[in-house]
Amino acid sequence: MADSRAKKILNFRFLVEFNGIVVGGFSEVSGFEQTIETEDYREGGGYFVHKLPKAVVQSTLKLKSGMSVDDELWRWFSRCRDAVLYGQALEKKSIKVTMLDEARGVQTYFVFNNAYPIKWSSTTLSATSNSVAIEELEIAHEGMVRSK
Numbered sequence: 001m002a003d004s005r006a007k008k009i010l011n012f013r014f015l016v017e018f019n020g021i022v023v024g025g026f027s028e029v030s031g032f033e034q035t036i037e038t039e040d041y042r043e044g045g046g047y048f049v050h051k052l053p054k055a056v057v058q059s060t061l062k063l064k065s066g067m068s069v070d071d072e073l074w075r076w077f078s079r080c081r082d083a084v085l086y087g088q089a090l091e092k093k094s095i096k097v098t099m100l101d102e103a104r105g106v107q108t109y110f111v112f113n114n115a116y117p118i119k120w121s122s123t124t125l126s127a128t129s130n131s132v133a134i135e136e137l138e139i140a141h142e143g144m145v146r147s148k
Contacts, residue, residue, distance in 0.1 A: 013100040016063065018093045023072070026065045027134070029097055032110060033059035034144055060138050061095065061112055067122060067133040077120040077137065090116045095139065108148045115141040 016026050038051040065073070076091065083090050093116070098109040119138035123131075 013102075013104070015096075015098040015100065017096040017098070020094070020096075026063050028064040029062070030064075031059045031061040031139075032097075032144070035059075058141055058144060060118065060140055061115065063137045063139065064134055067135045073117075073135060073137045074120060077117040080116050092116045095141070106148065108146060111145045111147070112139070112141040113143045113145070115139045 014026075014029060015022055016029060017023065035057045037054045037057055039054045041050045041052050042048075043050065063073070076093075080090050082088075092114045095112040095115045096109055097112075099107045101107050116139065117137050118140045119136075121136045121138075123134045125133060
C-alpha cells in the first residue's frame with residue numbers, strides 16, 4: 001500500500017471559486033507564491049551577517065481563461081477601477097482554488113483573502129489567426145492560506 005504522504009498533486013484539474021461560488025472555465029491559474037523578505041545586518045566588528053525578517057510579500061494571482069460572452073471578470077475589474085478613480089471602497093473577494101484528483105476528490109486548496117483585480121488584459125486579436133482569445137485577470141490579495 002502506497003504512503004498517502006507521497007501522493008503527488010496533479011495540476012490539471014482545479015476549481016476556482018469567488019466568494020463561495022464556483023466560476024469555471026479557467027485554463028491556467030498562477031501566482032502561488034509567498035516570500036519572506038530579509039534585511040542583512042552585520043554585527044559590529046564581525047564578519048557574520050544576520051538575515052533579519054522584514055516583511056512577507058504576496059505574489060499576485062493570475063487567472064487566464066478563454067474569452068467568452070460572459071464578461072464578469074471585466075465588470076469586476078471595471079468596478080474596482082472606478083472605485084479607485086472616485087475614492088470608493090474596492091470590491092474585495094475571497095478566492096479559493098481547489099486542486100482535484102482523478103475522481104474529482106479534493107487534494108488540497110488555497111484561499112486568497114481580500115482579493116481585488118489590479119490588471120485585466122487580452123491576447124492580441126487577429127483576423128488571420130484561429131486561436132482562442134485569452135483574457136487574463138491579475139489579482140492582488142492580502143494573504144494566501146493552503147489547507148488539507
